[in-house]
Amino acid sequence: MNIGFSEVLLNIKARISVDILDKDIPRIRRRILTWGRANHKHFPWRKTTKLWHGLIAEILLQRTRAATAVSIYEQFISNFPEPKDLASASVKEIEKLIYPLGLRWRAPLLKQLGEELDRLGGEPPPSFEQLLKLPGVGPYAAAAWLSFHGGGRGVIIDANVVRWICRLIDRKCDAETRRKKWLIQLADRLTPQRSSGEFNYAVLDFTMEICATRPKCSVCPVGAELCAYGKRVLLKEL
Template structure:
């Protein structure tokens, strides 16, 4: 996914002004400094640990993942340990998260990384996307968090924030929506995108929630298109 220079129109009006985008960034960045959640994978830049975390977080709540992530790394602290492990043992640790394929995909990824990349998680997005179960979001999350690459992410939380605040209309399947991916790329700052991504994810989980959003205490409320239209 490349950085677009312009964003596809999503409705009758053109894309928001740079001043509006700058204000949005300032408010969200300030909110993130105070409110960002603490999880064990957010205290590391180890690409293997982040690969494990992002694989476990797919379709699963972070609070549920946290203890399983720590237990997993106690048993398999290196990618070599995971590649050499018994698959049934790996699956047993991940059983509380459901979906057996998580264990299979993680071990397959470890084997591929050892065979093709000398045991080091690749930094190149195209290479990451070739690993089992790795899509745009996961590859970009690893890139921004482990390698400080300027890569925005888009999940349901981020999509909801962008649609509400900027009045964008994304497609039903958010993860494939070019409009929302374009918005996420264009709005992200040029530096510290990893921190920016975390702020957006947490803001969507804690304030701009799908149900019962906390608009009363939202720093974006005064300029939010969705809030003003209600």
């Protein structure tokens, strides 16, 4: 099959636009980690000693601003200190509690999760695949819990992370981008093999504060040198 010159050019551009050079990956990580250590945000679920409360937090945090989730989370763990307490609550009671987060429909799943965790002895299982089998636990909550609470490695991909990665390579993103293979591969390459929890906390805080909806490129630790969007902003300003 003959491919025209313009198609070849398009293919090359597509390949370039989804790439970050191997040598730049550790530099980006280091800058994010350094920023994260100096700007770590304190939320109650980040210091919980109850592993299953960490999983509840990750479920409540999906599509919710962390600040909005604080009071609901605190009420949740006070009402349900153990999985058996959640298992024996009524769906209505759980619904009422999580209503402000717009997650009412998750109430039956949370009750089932309480039942399942109670059956498992009170703690979430330590593998990604096993976590995904729990009611109400999707890939984000499983990866986040593993890296923050479970002592394992997890690659987290939420809307803010997608936006950040797309800006690093200056590529438009939409609601489907999070499922694209190239995006998942890039997120995986950026996430270190060890201490992924510390890196992920830094990324969450960084994408909330610096590479936010309106990016603060002028004060960004990643900067124009390592970010294609940042480079474009800088060139416009010159």
